[in-house]
Amino acid sequence: MSRFSPANLRLAQEIIRRYPVAKSATIPLCHLAQEQDGYLADDSMAQIAELVGCSSAEVLGTASFYEMFKMHSVGKFCLGVCTNISCQLLGGEELLEHAEQTLGIRPGGTTADGLFTLEDVECIAACTEAPAVQVNYRYFHRLTPQDLDQLIEELRSGALDDVVPAHGTLGKVRQDLGEDRIANITPPEDQIEPVWLRRHRELAEAAAAADAGTPSTAGTNS
Amino acid sequence: MIGTVTPASKMAEGVPAVVSSRFGVPDGHTLAGYTSSGSYKGYEAIRQVLEMSPAQVGAVVKDATVLGRGGAGFPAGVKWGFCPPGVWPRYIVVNGDESEPGTYKDRLLMERDPHQLIEGCLIAAYAIGAAQVFLYARGEMPHAQERLAAALNEAYAAGLIGKNILGTDFSVDIVLHWGAGAYIVGEETALIESLEGNRGMPRLKPPFFPAAKGLYMAPTIVNNVETLANLPWLFNHGVEQYRSVGTEASPGTRLIALSGHVNNPGIFEIPQGTTTFRDLFESEIYGNGIRTGHELKMFIPGGASAPWFFPEQIDLPLEGRLIGGQGSMLGSGAVVVMDETTDAVRAALRLVRFFARESCGKCTPCREGTTWEEKILQRILDGHGRPSDIDLLLDVADNISPGPYPVAADPGNDLEAIPFPPRQTTICPLGPSSVAPITSAIRRFRHEFEAKIVQRDLISVSSEPFTDLPEQSSLAHGAVGHV
Ligand SMILES: Cc1cc2nc3c(=O)[nH]c(=O)nc-3n(C[C@H](O)[C@H](O)[C@H](O)COP(=O)(O)O)c2cc1C
Numbered sequence: 001m002s003r004f005s006p007a008n009l010r011l012a013q014e015i016i017r018r019y020p021v022a023k024s025a026t027i028p029l030c031h032l033a034q035e036q037d038g039y040l041a042d043d044s045m046a047q048i049a050e051l052v053g054c055s056s057a058e059v060l061g062t063a064s065f066y067e068m069f070k071m072h073s074v075g076k077f078c079l080g081v082c083t084n085i086s087c088q089l090l091g092g093e094e095l096l097e098h099a100e101q102t103l104g105i106r107p108g109g110t111t112a113d114g115l116f117t118l119e120d121v122e123c124i125a126a127c128t129e130a131p132a133v134q135v136n137y138r139y140f141h142r143l144t145p146q147d148l149d150q151l152i153e154e155l156r157s158g159a160l161d162d163v164v165p166a167h168g169t170l171g172k173v174r175q176d177l178g179e180d181r182i183a184n185i186t187p188p189e190d191q192i193e194p195v196w197l198r199r200h201r202e203l204a205e206a207a208a209a210a211d212a213g214t215p216s217t218a219g220t221n222s
Numbered sequence: 223m224i225g226t227v228t229p230a231s232k233m234a235e236g237v238p239a240v241v242s243s244r245f246g247v248p249d250g251h252t253l254a255g256y257t258s259s260g261s262y263k264g265y266e267a268i269r270q271v272l273e274m275s276p277a278q279v280g281a282v283v284k285d286a287t288v289l290g291r292g293g294a295g296f297p298a299g300v301k302w303g304f305c306p307p308g309v310w311p312r313y314i315v316v317n318g319d320e321s322e323p324g325t326y327k328d329r330l331l332m333e334r335d336p337h338q339l340i341e342g343c344l345i346a347a348y349a350i351g352a353a354q355v356f357l358y359a360r361g362e363m364p365h366a367q368e369r370l371a372a373a374l375n376e377a378y379a380a381g382l383i384g385k386n387i388l389g390t391d392f393s394v395d396i397v398l399h400w401g402a403g404a405y406i407v408g409e410e411t412a413l414i415e416s417l418e419g420n421r422g423m424p425r426l427k428p429p430f431f432p433a434a435k436g437l438y439m440a441p442t443i444v445n446n447v448e449t450l451a452n453l454p455w456l457f458n459h460g461v462e463q464y465r466s467v468g469t470e471a472s473p474g475t476r477l478i479a480l481s482g483h484v485n486n487p488g489i490f491e492i493p494q495g496t497t498t499f500r501d502l503f504e505s506e507i508y509g510n511g512i513r514t515g516h517e518l519k520m521f522i523p524g525g526a527s528a529p530w531f532f533p534e535q536i537d538l539p540l541e542g543r544l545i546g547g548q549g550s551m552l553g554s555g556a557v558v559v560m561d562e563t564t565d566a567v568r569a570a571l572r573l574v575r576f577f578a579r580e581s582c583g584k585c586t587p588c589r590e591g592t593t594w595e596e597k598i599l600q601r602i603l604d605g606h607g608r609p610s611d612i613d614l615l616l617d618v619a620d621n622i623s624p625g626p627y628p629v630a631a632d633p634g635n636d637l638e639a640i641p642f643p644p645r646q647t648t649i650c651p652l653g654p655s656s657v658a659p660i661t662s663a664i665r666r667f668r669h670e671f672e673a674k675i676v677q678r679d680l681i682s683v684s685s686e687p688f689t690d691l692p693e694q695s696s697l698a699h700g701a702v703g704h705v
């Protein structure tokens with residue numbers, strides 16, 4: 001059943017420690033599994049369920065809500081063409097149609113050689129650089145149909161392998177939050193008033209009490 | 223064409239770059255860059271803040287009137303005050319899920335100046351007494367995730383985050399978390415659900431106002447990336463300088479993503495409240511004019527959820543309350559310009575399709591309504607529209623957002639503005655947002671819809687299908703060939 005590699009399993013356990021409640025690690029662990037395999041396998045979801053302490057149906061329930069998790073293998077390159085309003089205004093829909101022609105697939109489809117999966121995506125926050133495209137979530141801006149053909153060629157030839165990692169890989173730098181670094185991650189029910197707040201509250205209370213005790217203000221304040 | 227275009231960020235004369243001063247600095251995203259470039263020296267504000275009491279810090283933010291930049295424009299200092307006293311823990315969740323169509327600024331803030339955001343988080347955490355900060359970045363933004371992770375690692379190593387920050391008793395962790403593609407997760411209660419490892423479906427408010435019952439049912443402050451990114455500059459320069467830009471009710475600056483049919487689309491930091499849409503579209507330092515040879519037909523002043531504006535509204539300043547009164551909203555700082563070549567029905571369909579796809583499905587009027595809105599608009603566009611479809615669209619819309627829907631004034635037809643916000647039969651505002659493009663387009667461009675509802679002839683099997691047909695036949699409802 002175990003699907004995570006030993007190194008990824010250690011990483012998974014480290015990720016879980018960052019959260020006061022283990023279930024919060026569900027989505028990060030799904031990403032980790034997808035990074036390892038290119039998609040989110042049933043076995044992975046079962047293992048994640050064990051790790052975060054819920055049922056595998058719950059993991060599937062969560063994962064299936066989110067667009068980025070793929071429950072089956074996809075192309076090496078997920079090519080998402082934005083057709084939302086800012087891109088639509090500058091040719092996003094036509095660009096998507098051109099991509100369909102070039103690749104011979106419809107959005108959602110994968111080319112027979114397993115290289116490309118085409119997607120018709122919603123706004124990817126590059127609206128001023130329309131029409132915008134992402135390949136495995138790496139940005140390409142202001143593309144003409146000719147640019148897109150060239151991009152597809154370059155991806156095919158491996159010329160962009162440094163820029164576009166395999167599907168599933170997101171941020172390549174990881175937050176390093178080993179046990180020695182963590183300041184205060186405890187379950188919510190064990191949390192108390194933070195020390196700096198308590199110190200300032202006590203200071204304020206002491207000042208108020210002192211004020212109340214001094215004869216000059218006693219008459220007005222007590 | 224590779225995604226390395228540096229979006230324009232030029233400042234009008236005399237306007238300080240509050241949040242964008244390191245956008246053009248090559249190493250502005252590093253700790254060294256943050257402390258040696260930009261409109262203030264990085265990590266000076268937190269040193270100053272640690273000398274103040276948490277209550278004083280909150281008061282500064284309140285006095286400055288730092289309006290939320292995520293959409294609703296609620297003042298951050300006031301929101302912080304909503305945490306019930308004596309209830310622990312408190313959490314901060316930073317909303318970096320930017321996905322409102324037309325919006326592009328939080329991604330830049332995370333990619334180009336991650337330490338600015340981190341310092342903003344620290345200030346907020348100190349003020350409210352947060353046990354932990356969760357920095358929720360959008361899933362589809364790996365570059366932002368990398369920059370944030372690298373910056374967090376640097377800041378931890380420098381003793382700026384974690385245990386006993388800068389040698390004081392202030393300790394807090396900032397945990398980077400990212401989503402997996404769902405617009406609705408940007409809504410604050412859905413964001414919390416998602417952070418708990420669940421489907422990102424909004425919670426009902428009341429009772430689940432995050433400040434009272436948020437993450438793990440504990441008091442939680444959800445703030446937008448840009449909102450928190452304002453704080454380091456504010457504490458370096460003071461309330462007075464912060465308030466010297468913009469207006470009384472909307473002080474400071476705002477990042478605006480100007481996209482669509484302008485000569486110079488880009489991200490601009492503009493003074494809030496005083497800059498007009500005309501300035502934004504026409505000024506050389508901003509849009510530099512509507513696409514040459516074309517004219518303005520309509521524009522969206524605040525992201526896909528905002529009702530449309532038209533040439534009559536171009537002289538309005540970008541001031542939240544005023545725009546609300548005029549029937550729309552400034553939302554997330556996304557201004558989308560459409561010239562006369564734009565097909566109003568096609569634009570409306572694309573926006574509605576977005577809401578239909580992104581509806582979380584929790585409430586029936588939104589789940590079913592947005593689906594029907596899309597279907598009807600699609601068939602109109604495909605030439606299969608029925609004469610009753612325009613009214614049907616408005617009827618479906620009325621089930622999601624009953625009563626008069628916010629819309630801009632149309633002086634040419636003696637129609638007044640209906641102020642924002644819309645009413646809703648739903649849990650969150652996504653459903654009602656889907657109505658904005660429909661009512662905006664129909665009120666102004668009804669003729670475009672009508673023109674697409676083509677007149678089709680009755681095609682009969684027999685050349686004499688009816689006998690004794692009355693002169694005024696009342697065929698079934700929605701009969702073809704009727705205009
Ligand atoms: C459907 C929907 C989507 C939203 N998306 C975002 C978003 O992507 N980013 C954001 O900061 N706020 C978004 N909001 C607003 C948040 O609910 C919340 O008001 C905001 O994050 C609060 O931060 P602020 O007070 O600093 O603006 C969205 C709201 C709704 C209803």
Ligand code: SF4
Nearest residue numbers: 582584585588648650
């Ligand atoms: S309005 Fe739509 S998106 Fe919002 S909770 Fe209801 S179904 Fe979900």
Ligand code: FES
Nearest residue numbers: 082087123126127
């Ligand atoms: S609309 Fe295409 S990136 Fe925003």
